[in-house]
Amino acid sequence: MRWPVVIPGLVLIGLVAMLGYGLTRQPSILPSALLDRPAPAFNLPTLANPDRHVTTQALQGQVSLVNVWASWCVACRAESSRVAEITQRTGVPVIGLNYKDKRPDATRWLTVFGNPFSVVAVDASGRVGIDWGVAGVPETFVVDRQGVIRYKVVGAITEQQMNQRLIPILNKLKSAS
Amino acid sequence: MIPELGHLALVLALMMALVQSLWPLYGLAAGRPIYMRLAAPAALGQFLMLGVAFAALAWAFYVNDFSVVYVADNSNTNLPWFYRLGAVWGAHEGSLLLWMTELAAWSLAVVLASRSLPREVSSCVLAVMGLVSVGFLVFTLATSNPFTRQFPAPGQGRDLNPLLQDPGLVFHPPMLYMGYVGFSVAFAFAITALITGRVDSAWTRWTRPWTLAAWVFLTIGITLGSWWAYNELGWGGWWFWDPVENASFMPWLVGTALIHSLAVTEKRGIFQSWTVLLAITAFALSLLGTFLVRSGVLISVHAFATDPARGVYILGLLAGVVGGSLLLYAWRAPRFATGTEPVAVLSREGLLLLNNIFLVVAAAAVLIGTLYPILADGLGLGRLSVGPPYFNKVFLPLTAPLVLLVGGAATMAWKRTRPVVLTSRLWLPAILAVLVGVGLPLFTVGTHAVVAVAGCALGSWAILAAFEDIVRRTRGRRLKLPRQIIGMTLAHVGVGVFVIGVSLVSGFGGERDIRMRPGQSLTIAGHNVTFNGITAQQGPNYVAQVGTFTLRQGDRVVSRIHPAKRRYDDSDAVMTESGIDRDVFGDIYVSLGDSLEDGAWSVRVYNRPFVRWIWAGGFLAALGGLLALSDKRYWRRRRRRHEPHDPAAAARGHARREPAV
Amino acid sequence: MPRFWLYLLGLCVLAALSASGATARDMSDAQLLRYHNLTAQLRCLICQNRSIAESDAPLAADLRALVATQIKAGRSDREIKQYLVDRYGAWVLYDPPFNYATWLLWLGPFVLLLIALAIALNMLRKRRPRSPHGRPLDRARLAAVLDENPDERTRQAARDRDAQ
Known part of the structure; x- marks a missing residue:
């Protein structure tokens, strides 16, 4: 019975391989549980006019982005111009989801940092955010023509993410019939 | 100027560590004892250099030298001076320096305490420890230099992480690291045993006190950490099964198994290769802990700022050190004499065999639970979390039998124990334990829940059985018990106290x-x-x-x-x-x-x-370890020259021939 | 990226706007117990490894409120967990359910235990004591005596050696 002495070595090899794999991953970035599922329904007042409502219907019929943001979110400031660039380059409308914010703050923020959104839905309680599986701000969802979530970016969109993932995905979804 | 001095001292420490490791190994391989003699002075030199580096960093903190990036990132002129000192090990670079300084301190302790050892043994041990030092020093100098400067220096530093501004921080990491690093001595002895081919009772007698010392530090460190979390995190919890906590718990479990298996190997001359493997594993888990805390593969409350490059290096170090040891193990371990002595189920060695199984499986369970999220992700099973509910459920059935075994520890004799001896001695503690188990939860927190009753019964069983032994030993005569016995008893009482605390605090507090x-x-x-x-x-x-x-x-x-x-x-x-x-x-x-x-x-x-019983149990166990460590059997043969070193006796690996214990 | 998460962590502690204290009011004792158990088993998504019961983050407070509302609405623990898994993924569960993805996690330790016990049993059987009346027993008694009295043991060992 001499062969069992190699077992510890084998365990180590497995462990090191696994940990090495772990190093290539970002543990804090989670894929959305909603990928390839219909966007959760919502019915929220818009920022511009509290009496007007925007619903999931707005996501039907065209490829769109949903960007979750708030005026208290520092990372959103830098992201704002990038979101504008994406709409400019792809023509995809962005629906802003103003998450747990105060109306005056949000309105002022848009005048200061620019308004890349076609419409801003106000989720003051964060209830819709929970339905969308929003953990932090900013988060960005890609929704296709059928209103199905196809991609999600957690945190501020980086230059690389925009060029290598978001824009190609948006273009591909747009060109699909 | 002083930070540069510290940096220089780190480089010199690396030189010393190289001398400490390579020369003795060459001497050993070439049969030239003169080179082996270099190990001791090199270890001393390495310790002095690291001491200088450590003092330089502490000084930079003391005088608020914010041109040092590490100081600027982790201190502030408004920070009280004792927290500035604690901030030395408050983040990655400084805590690594603390780790290495303590490793060098253990090397020095080996030099000082092992004069009676054969030179090839002591210098081989020092060489192995030196190699580990080399790995960490290169890592520090290459990726984590704490003395890096920035110009212009900011006028004010960022503050130390407020979570760490607590007296607990000042003591918890040094203690914990002393434990982690301390297992490197047992590890070095294990490698020496593999190289020299000797695992006899002399070897175990050298290894035991070092293991015990490291275990005491680790026990105190973990207990302090738990106490600190209770006071500082504000949720009334004392253990969160956080990856970083688990990282310290795994070496503790395996170290505890090692202490017990060393006892068997010393007394009975069996389980040699198992004991050697445990010694390697305990230190390997310490290294794994270092990796988990510093690499960012897992999300934890306590993890340091993460950097994948560091992760890759530590993983390489882990693979190199442990892989090399296990290769050596696979090659040499089959040569150890396997004892032909019988092992009865009802014997102390049988009991300790079971103890080892449960402890090691418990450690494996912690490992599985801690790393499973990575495994699941790697196998494409999705992202999932493994938290306290899992550990509590799995741990209970694995540790309850262990506590049951603790009660038999003192009564079970080596080789063979007749059942009648067990029953005649343990019926009273058993009955009392059941009574306490029912009574204590009922009269204190007013519950008769199964967990509380079973927990209290098990805990008091461990305590009462330990006392039975002491009472029986001392009854009618004024016998001075060996400290090792008192230490063991105290540690087992500690286990009982801990178990009672755990089973009553959770769930019935409200x-x-x-x-x-x-x-x-x-x-x-x-x-x-x-x-x-x-x-x-x-x-x-x-x-x-x-x-x-x-x-x-x-x-x-x-x-x-x-x-x-x-x-x-x-x-x-x-x-x-x-x-x-x-x-x-x-x-x-x-x-x-x-x-x-x-x-x-x-x-x-x-x-x-x-x-409070939870920490009382931890400290009692540590105190027991300390008492056992002070037993004169570890110290009295210092005066005598070393054991007769004839290969024949070594090959037989017998314990009984030596007039020990 | 790390800075972003640090920022979120800051948010965890900073902007606790919602009334965490109010959520658990007007629940029965049984509901309260369920509430405490359940919130301790759900992971706060934006904190560094805390349950929502332990977190000051606004999202955790929202989720606590959600759990409280659903408990009061008569939903079962399983339904509430499923509700959150649908939105956030299995990641929110600290207590992963037993399924194809977790069988190894749940069974692994116990399989290991069985293997270890089997090996040990095998070892014990192989090393069955030779004879209860022969030397081993004497030595066991001897050891028992010697254990108590180190001095006697030293003497005995010396005698032992002489005999050999």
């Missing part, structure tokens, strides 16, 4: 999470808690909102406690300081939540019965 306005009160566990109000206080580097709560039992004022919320000036972080009414039989724990409208606060009040 907690309230309510909104309180000044003047309002609530009742918890027979105590009336009144919220008197909040006052603002200015600390050295924070502003605190300090609440006052009056605790009454009937009309008697038991105590006034002051939970607080501190907002630290520099980081703007808010920390909870819990207010605790401490009592042997339970704490009332109050922590402030948020300030709500019209002067109300959200307040959490916890009743934590027997929570």
Whole structure:
């Protein structure tokens, strides 16, 4: 019975391989549980006019982005111009989801940092955010023509993410019939 | 200038470590003892150099030298001086320096305490430890130099992480690291055994005190950490099964198994290759812990700022050190003489075999639970979390039998024990344990839940069986017990005390999470808690909102406690300081939540019965280890020259021929 | 990226706007117990490894409120967990359910234990004591005596050696 002495070595090899794999991953970035599922329904007042409502219907019929943001979110400031660039380059409308914010703050923020959104839905309680599986701000969802979530970016969109993932995905979804 | 001196000292320490490791190994391989002699002075030199480096960093903190990046990132002129000193090991680079300094200290301790060892043994041990030092020194100098400067120097530093601004921080990491690093000595002895091919009772007698010492440090470190988390995190919990906690718990479990298997190997000359493997594993798990804390593969409350490059290096170091050892093990271990002595189920070695199985499987369970999220992700099974509910469920069935075994520890004799001896000695403790198990939960926290009853019965069984042994040994005569026996007894009593604490604190405490306005009160566990109000206080580097709560039992004022919320000036972080009414039989724990409208606060009040027993158990166990360590059997043969070193005796690996114990 | 998460962590502690204290009010004792158990088993998504019961983050407070509302609405623990898993993924569960993805996690330790016990049993059987009346027993008694009295043991060992 001499062969069992190699077992510890084998365990180590497995462990090191696994940990090495772990190093290539970002543990804090989670894929959305909603990928390839219909966007959760919502019915929220818009920022511009509290009496007007925007619903999931707005996501039907065209490829769109949903960007979750708030005026208290520092990372959103830098992201704002990038979101504008994406709409400019792809023509995809962005629906802003103003998450747990105060109306005056949000309105002022848009005048200061620019308004890349076609419409801003106000989720003051964060209830819709929970339905969308929003953990932090900013988060960005890609929704296709059928209103199905196809991609999600957690945190501020980086230059690389925009060029290598978001824009190609948006273009591909747009060109699909 | 001083930081550069520290940097230079680090480089010199690396040189010393190279000498400490390579020369003796060459001497050993070439049969030239003269080279082996270099190990001891090199170890001394390495320690001195690391001491200089450590002092240089501490000085930079003391004088607020913010041109040193590490100081600027982790200190602040408003930070009290003792926290500035604690900040030396408050983040990655400095804690690595602490780790290496302690490793060098253990090397030095080996030099000082092992004069009676054969030169090839002591120098081989030092060489192995030197190799580990080389790995960490290169790592530090290449990726984590604590002395890096920045110009221009900022006028003020960022603050030390407020979570760490607690007296617990000053003592917890050094103790924990002493334990982690201490297992390197047992590891080095194991490698030496593989190289020299000797695992006899002399070897175990050298290895045991080192293992015990490391275990004592680790036990104290973990206990302090738990106590600190209880005081500082504000949720009334004492153990969170966080990856970083698990990282310290795994080596502890395997180290505990090692202590027991060393006893078997020493007394009976069996399980040699198992013992050697455990010694390697204990240190391997220490290294794994280092990796988990510093690489960022897992999310933890306590993890350091993460950097994949560091992760890759430590993983390489882990693979190299442990892989090399296991290769050596696979090659040499089959040569160890396997004992032909019988092992009976009803014998101390049988008992300790079971002890080892449960401890090692428990450690494996912690490992599986900690790393499973990575495995699941790698196998494409999705992202999942493994948390306290998993560990609690899996751990209970693995450790309950262990506590049952503890009760038999003193009664079970080596080689063989007749069942009648066991029953005649243990029936009384067993019956008493059942009575205590039913009575204690009922009369203290008023429950008869199975977990509480079983836990208290098991805990008191461990305590009572240990006392039975002491009473029987000392009855009728004034016999001076060897300290090793007293130490073992104390450690096992510690286990019992701990188990009772654990089984009563969880689930039966009760907690309230309510909104309180000044003047309002609530009742918890027979105590009336009144919220008197909040006052603002200015600390050295924070502003605190300090609440006052009056605790009454009937009309008697038991105590006034002051939970607080501190907002630290520099980081703007808010920390909870819990207010605790401490009592042997339970704490009332109050922590402030948020300030709500019209002067109300959200307040959490916890009743934590027997929570002190958890740390008392830990410290008792450590004290027991310390007492066993001071047993003169480890020290008295210092004067004599080393054991007869004839290969024949070594090959037989017999313990009994030596006039020991 | 790390800075972003640090920022979120800051948020965890900073902007606790919602009334965490109010959520658990007007629940029965049984409901309260369920509430405490359940919130301790759910992971706060934006904190560094805390349950929502332990977190000051606004999202955790929202989720606590959600759990409280659903408990009061008569939903079962399983339904509430499923509700959150649908939105956030299995990641929110600290107590992963037994399924195809976790069988190794749940069974692994116990399989290991069985293997270890089997090996040990095999070892014990192979090393069955030779004879209860022969030397081993004497030595066992001897060891028992010697254990108590180190001095006697030294003497005995010396005698032992002489005999050999």
